[in-house]
Amino acid sequence: MSPYHVDGFMFAGINSGIKKNGQLDIGLIVAEKSIPCAGVFTTNQVVAAPVIQSKKRLAERAMARAIIVNSGNANACTGESGAADAQTMAGHVAKHLNCESRDIQVCSTGVIGAPLPMNTLLDGIDKAMDTLDQASFFDFAEAIRTTDTFTKARRAEITIDGRTYCIVGASKGAGMIHPDMATMLGFVITDAPISESDIDALWRRTCQKTFNAITIDGDTSTNDTALFMASGAAGGAPLVGDHLARFEDTLLNLTSELSKDIVRDAEGGTKLVEIAVSGGLSFNDVQTVANTIALSPLVKTAIHGEDPNWGRIIAAAGRSGVKMDPDQLTLSFDDIELFSAGEWRGLEAEKRVHSIMLRNEYTIRLDLAQGDQSHSIYTCDLSADYIRINADYRS
Amino acid sequence: MSPYHVDGFMFAGINSGIKKNGQLDIGLIVAEKSIPCAGVFTTNQVVAAPVIQSKKRLAERAMARAIIVNSGNANACTGESGAADAQTMAGHVAKHLNCESRDIQVCSTGVIGAPLPMNTLLDGIDKAMDTLDQASFFDFAEAIRTTDTFTKARRAEITIDGRTYCIVGASKGAGMIHPDMATMLGFVITDAPISESDIDALWRRTCQKTFNAITIDGDTSTNDTALFMASGAAGGAPLVGDHLARFEDTLLNLTSELSKDIVRDAEGGTKLVEIAVSGGLSFNDVQTVANTIALSPLVKTAIHGEDPNWGRIIAAAGRSGVKMDPDQLTLSFDDIELFSAGEWRGLEAEKRVHSIMLRNEYTIRLDLAQGDQSHSIYTCDLSADYIRINADYRS
Known part of the structure; x- marks a missing residue:
């Protein structure tokens, strides 16, 4: 049995020809019937057609039967024909499943501004339908990739009241897609029973601390x-x-790892x-x-250079717009204090912080001492690689 | 006569020894008497001691007799002793001029977190006082430099009602200073008569369109x-x-060029x-x-790569939080439209935009069509040079 097996779901991941190099480009998740479903979408004002459609359907009712994703083309900035294409995709999947169009969630990721190659895509959906099975979740995870250097799939289990529930997820990040922008997708499914009335709030809380708490370069895509x-x-x-709360903890851990996988795979990123x-x-x-520090180019270059450059972090916090008293701040790397009570903690602390910064993963802590x-x-x-990847793409 | 002569002012720029390499590090501007003066300061919550002091004094009355600036040390994150040092600097200059301490504006720029070497500095102020003359404005401009690759000084004239007024200014940017952050300073003086009651609003309007309308990497320093x-x-x-309005136009042009000089000298910047x-x-x-587009790393890398990557610009605008209708947006490079009515204007337009992007200076225009x-x-x-300069400084 596939390690990513989840009761009640079938999967597919195939190449339709949207990607000319033969890599998988259509992913499909199908449930046995229409089930509770929640979505969190990009807050960008420029939104791709599939996002507008999927968001609207989940706002009407928190239920879905299937998720269809294509990579290689984002169907964004494509005007009215793009909206029609997203509807056609949903309709085509719904016809196969003998359900309503509104039960289908549609996602696209890839090049923006280009029209979807609809014949190729619809043939691909037929092909994906033919290969649906319970073992192909990893193929699905592979099919949603764009510039990702590895496939991001995770599995977790939790036993509640003697019954074991399984949660499985896939994500794709956070590279820039020729010719455009970062596009994050995340899909998590479970065989646990979550009510239609609880699922939306549960998922929003989870995303706030996971998919909405990561940053590569601050650019939010049209398709997230x-x-x-x-x-x-x-x-x-x-x-x-309490049972739902315990489930939520497990969901949070899995989703957190999926979101961190995106940062681990950041273009040019090493930390x-x-x-x-x-x-x-x-x-x-x-x-x-936290956002202001995380996005500061000066902080990010200091992290790259493994340089305990505390002034850049304090200054980024200070320009965030949040009121703070510099003399009350405490800045630490993991458990080593570097700045407190308005002053630097000295060369010995800086040396210890430098050795922490040589690691691939660590924590920068700032305590505002207010609440x-x-x-x-x-x-x-x-890194310089980020620049090379994003500046030199066409040249 | 110096091209930067301005009636009513004397200048000095000397090396005191704060900079060990012999470069000028103390700059002084002295007026014949206390005259109208206005200041715009960093909005960072972490503020250097001289900024706190200078801002407070101008808030009490919009008048000053002299400006003392040191480079090489920012007197920031230096606690109570830093505040005392800024007061001592003002008091020392005031004693020479036989005026009150509150008439002295104090600025510091350079390393943060290190205490000012006060003996060196006070001896340097004595030396600067000895060399004051009407011809040394360029030395002043040189003395405020940190990592700037060129000295930024500008002069303008305007004749109003048969009388010719002169405006002279200097700025320094917008590199990162070991071990810390971008620090922008700007100083503009004129022999025109501006009343104490008008000068503050006039200068705020000017700075909004000039020194507060430039960005290198979004980091606001403790000392701006x-x-x-x-x-x-x-x-x-x-x-x-009308006379004041005409003067304001000239002031705006000169200050605009001084602020653009900072961007022209950006670390690793070529455009x-x-x-x-x-x-x-x-x-x-x-x-x-405008800020969101200007700060987007994806837009900035596309500019570096001379890549007409319009999707990145539209997406940055879309994530700014401002409500907009993608179908109403018009995006142009200089006078070439690249995206309008929700769609790309095609390959021919993109080629023309690419040739614009080969230039060192050009304009990206986005019309929201709302108001x-x-x-x-x-x-x-x-650029990759920005990363190298800021990541590899200590390594």
């Missing part, structure tokens, strides 16, 4: 989508209370760094400070 | 300061109405690109959109 489906095929009544901001008066404050809110963002370094 | 002084030594009554956003409902909207507000930000490209 994270979907979660629960088949309930493992049996039992819908999870509530995965957690920016953990604590002691804030509001969630918005700690999120803003009890905290938040972490995962970021990567900024 | 722009000061403007008006001696009135060229005679005449304080400028008002000066104006991001001109028009058709917004509010100033805040167009400023936010009548517009704003421009000047930005540079992001």
Whole structure:
């Protein structure tokens, strides 16, 4: 049995010919029936046609039967014909499954501005339908890749009240796609029973701390989508209370690893760094400070150079717009304090921090000493390779 | 006579020994008496001691007698002793001029976290006082440099009602200073008569379109300061109405060039690109959109690669948080439209845009087609040299 088997789901991943090099480019997840489904989508004002359509359908009801994804073409900035193409994709899958179009979630990723090659795509959907089985989740994960250097798939289990539930997920990041931008997709499915009324809030909480807490370069794509489906095929009544909370912890861990996999695969990136901001008066404050530090080119180049350049971190926090008192801040790398009570902790501390920065993964902690809110963002370094990959693509 | 002569002012630029390599490190501007003065300062919450002091004094009254600047040490993140040192600097200059401490504006730029070498500095102020004359403005401009590759000084003239007024300015940018961050300083002086009651608003309007409309990498330093002084030594009554407006135009042009000089000298930068956003409902909207495009690493790498990658620009605008309709946007490079009415304008347009992007300076225009507000930000490209300069400094 495939390690990614989940009761109640079948999968496919095939090459349709959208990608000319023969790599997989159509992925399909199909449930036995329409089941609870939640989605979190890009907040970009310029939104690809499939995102507009999928978002609207989940807003009407938190249910879906299948997810169809193509890579190699984002169907973004394609005007009215793009919207029609997204509808045609959903309709074609629905016809195969003998269900309604609104039960199909559609995602596209790849080149923007180019029309979808619809004949190729529809033939590919037919082919994917023919190969559907319970063993092909890894093929699905491979089919959603664009410039990713590795396939991102994860599995977790949790036993609640004597019953074992399985959660499986795939993600793709966060490279730039010729000729355009970062595009993140994430798909998580479970055989646990989650009610239609709980699934949306559960998924939003999870994404806030995972897919929405990572940054490569701050650019949000037109196509970012994270979907979660629960088949309930493992049996039992819908999870509530403590049981739902325990399930949520496991879901959070798995989704967190899937989102960190995206940062681990960042273009030109060599480090995965957690920016953990604590002691804030509001969630918005700690999120803003963490984001500003995580996006600062000066901080990201210092991380790349393994340089304990604390002034850049303090200055990035200071320009975030959040009120703070420099004399109250404490800055640490893992458990080594480098700046506190308004002053540098000296050369010995800096040497110890430098040795932490030689690692591939570590945490930069900033305590604002104002309140009890905290938040972490995962970021990567900024390297000359990032520039080369993104500047020299066409030249 | 020095081309930078301005009636009513004397200047000095000397080496005190703060910079060990003998480069000029103390700059001084002295007026004959206390005159109208305005300042715009960093909005960073982590603020260097001289900024706190200078800002407070101008908030009390918009007048000053002299500006003392040292480079090589930013007197930032230096706690209580840093605040005392900034006061001592002002007091020492005031004693020489036989005026009050509050009449002295103090600026520092350079390494952060290190205490000022006060003996060296005070001896340097004595030496600067000894060399004051009307011919040394360029030495002043040189003394405020840190990692700048050229000295930034500009001069303009305007004749109003038969009287010729002169405006002279100097700026320094926008490299990162070991071990820390970008630090921008700007100083503009004139012999025109500007009243104490007009000077602050005039200077704020000017800075909004110039020193506050440039970006290298989005990092705001602890020390950013722009000061403007008006001696009135060229005679005449304080400028008002149309006369003041004409003066403001000239001031704006000169300050704009000084601020663009900073971007022209950006670390690793090879292009000066104006991001001109028009058709917004509010100033805040167009400023936010322009800033988001100007800071996007994907846009900046595309500029570096001379790649007409319009999707990155549209996507950056879309994630700015400002409401917009993609189908209403028009994107042009200089006068060539590349995207409008929701669609790409084709390969021929893209080729013409590519040839524009080979230039060192050009404009990217985005029309939101919503209202009548517009704003421009000047930005540079992001190159592998930027990474090298900022990541490898200590290694």
